[in-house]
Amino acid sequence: MTSSERPPLPGSDRYAARGVRATGVPDPAAPVDITVVLRRGQPLPALGAAPDDVATAVQALESEGLEVLAVDVPSRRIQARGDVAMLERVFGTSLSQVQSPDPVTGRPVPHRQRTGELVLPPSLAGVVIAVLGLDDRPQARVRFRPAAGPTTSFTPLDLGRVYRFPAGTDGSGQMLAILELGGGYRQADLDAYWAQIGLADPPTVTAVGVDGGANAPEGDPNGADGEVLLDIEVAGGLAPGADLVVYFAPNTDRGFLDALSDAVHARPTPTVVSISWGQSEDEWTGQARTAMDEALADAAALGVTVCVAAGDDGSRDNATDAGAHVDFPAASPHALACGGTTLQADATSGTVHSEVVWFHGVGQGGTGGGVSDVFAVPSWQAAAGVPGDADTGRPGRGVPDVAGDADPSTGYQVRVDGTDVVYGGTSAVAPLWSALVCRLAEALGRSPGFLPPVLYGGVTAGRPAPGFRDITSGSNGAYTARPGWDACTGLGVPDGEALLARLRG
The missing domain is CATH 3.40.50.200 (Peptidase S8/S53 domain)
Known part of the structure; x- marks a missing residue:
C-alpha cells in the first residue's frame, strides 16, 4: 500500500522550522526512536489505553518492521525504533537534515526535519493520536x-x-x-x-x-x-x-x-x-x-x-x-x-x-x-x-x-x-x-x-x-x-x- 492510500494522522501537519538551513540527508539506515501515543481507553478519570488498541498497535508496528522497545499502558505510549527509510515509508514522510537556531542560546542546532502531514497504517486510524520523534527540532x-x-x-x-x-x-x-x-x-x-x-x-x-x-x-x-x-x-x-x-x-x-x-x-x-x-x-x-x-x-x-x-x-x-x-x-x-x-x-x-x-x-x-x-x-x-x-x-x-x-x-x-x-x-x-x-x-x-x-x-x-x-x-x-x-x-x-x-x- 502506498502512502497516498493510507489514512492521515489528524494534527500532524508540520511547517519548516524558523531560520532553517538544509545540511544534508539522513543516512537511510540510521536508527530513530519514536513515541506512538494511543487514544484513551475509557473517559476520564480512567487512565490507560484499551488492551485491544495496544495489541492492534503493537501488531501493526511490528508487521511494518519496527522494533517495539517498550509499552506503557497507563500513559498510552509505545516506544518504537526503525531506520530512517522504514519510518519514511510507514508514515509517508521525508526526513531531511537541517540546522535551526536553538530557542535558548540562538546557536545553530542540527536536527531532523519533516514537513507536511503523516499517514498511518490503516489499522491504526483513530487508534493513534500522535507519532513523535521523527522531527527532533527544538520545541520549547x-x-x-x-x-x-x-x-x-x-x-x-x-x-x-x-x-x-x-x-x-x-x-x-x-x-x-x-x-x-x-x-x-x-x-x-x-x-x-x-x-x-x-x-x-x-x-x-x-x-x-x-x-x-x-x-x-x-x-x-x-x-x-x-x-x-x-x-x-x-x-x-x-x-x-x-x-x-x-x-x-x-x-x-x-x-x-x-x-x-x-x-x-x-x-x-x-x-x-x-x-x-x-x-x-x-x-x-x-x-x-x-x-x-x-x-x-x-x-x-x-x-x-x-x-x-x-x-x-x-x-x-x-x-x-x-x-x-x-x-x-x-x-x-x-x-x-x-x-x-x-x-x-x-x-x-x-x-x-x-x-x-x-x-x-x-x-x-x-x-x-x-x-x-x-x-x-x-x-x-x-x-x-x-x-x-x-x-x-x-x-x-x-x-x-x-x-x-x-x-x-x-x-x-x-x-x-x-x-x-x-x-x-x-x-x-x-x-x-x-x-x-x-x-x-x-x-x-x-x-x-x-x-x-x-x-x-x-x-x-x-x-x-x-x-x-x-x-x-x-x-x-x-x-x-x-x-x-x-x-x-x-x-x-x-x-x-x-x-x-x-x-x-
Missing part, C-alpha cells in the same frame, strides 16, 4: 531572564515570608517533580547555595534521564543551566523537606511528552510537577499539543497539580505577527498557569510596598497571559470573567491562573555554574507555586489534588478570590489588570496561610 524556550541591573532581589526564603507560606511546614513527605529540557546542575553549586541562604537541612535532589537526556551542565549561566538551577533552588529553598526529582529530556516534542508522562505516572505519585519551559500554542503541531494535554489530564485525574510558567514576552508571547498569543503547556485546562509581577517588599518582614503586573514593553519582558485559540473555557473558570481574545473576541481558556514575583529587576538570588546571579521570569513562579503546593499538602496531611477547580470555586468576575492578594495595576500589552481574575496575573498572588485555611474548609 526557557522562561527565565537574567537581571540587567536589579534594584531589588530576594531569596526564596524572603518570598516565603512575603507570600505567607504556611508556618511550621517545609514540604516534608512530598515529592516535587521538575521537568528540564537541557542543561544541568552541579551538586557543589547546590551545596554552596543552601549554605548561603541558611538551609541547615537541604532537600534531596535526584536526576532522572528520559529519552537519552541527562543532567549535563553546560557551564553557561545564561543557557539552560540557568533554568535548571533557578527551578531547583527556588523549589528546594521553599520546600526543603520535599524530595525533588528532576527529569532531564531532549528539547523536542517527544522528549517533553515523555518527561511529563514519566513524571506524572511515577511511583510514588508526585504531589506536584513544575514546568518552566514552553512555546506559543501556535508553534506546536496539533498532535503534540493533544498528546501533552492528555498527559496533563492524566495528572489531574491522579490528583497532581502541574504548575507551568505562562511566558515572559507579554501578550504577544514572542510571536512575529504582533497578535495576542498564549503559551503552551500553560494554556492547557489541565495545568495551573503561573504569571508574573513586579514586587517591592521588605525582605525581612515580608511587608509588601507594591506589587503590579510585570511588563516593560514589547520585547523587553513581561508576563504572558491572554486567551487560548485552542482550548475552550474550562467549566471551573466559567464564572471568573475571562474576556474574549483581544484580536478575535472569541472565548477560550484564560491564562494565567495565579502569579508571583517574576520581574528580573525584583528577581531571585540564585547560584548558577559557580556564579551568584539574579534571575526573573515566570520560570521562577512555577517552582514557587510548586513548593507552596507541597507545603499545603504537608499541612493538610493529604494532597490538595488538582488545584484549579478548588481555587476558582465560588469565584465571580470582578471580585477578589479568597486566599489571594489581588493585583489590579498594570498591563501585559493586550490585557489590563483589574479586580478579580485578569489575563495578566490570574486570581492574584498567594496568601499561603489564607489558602491553607480555605483548603481546610
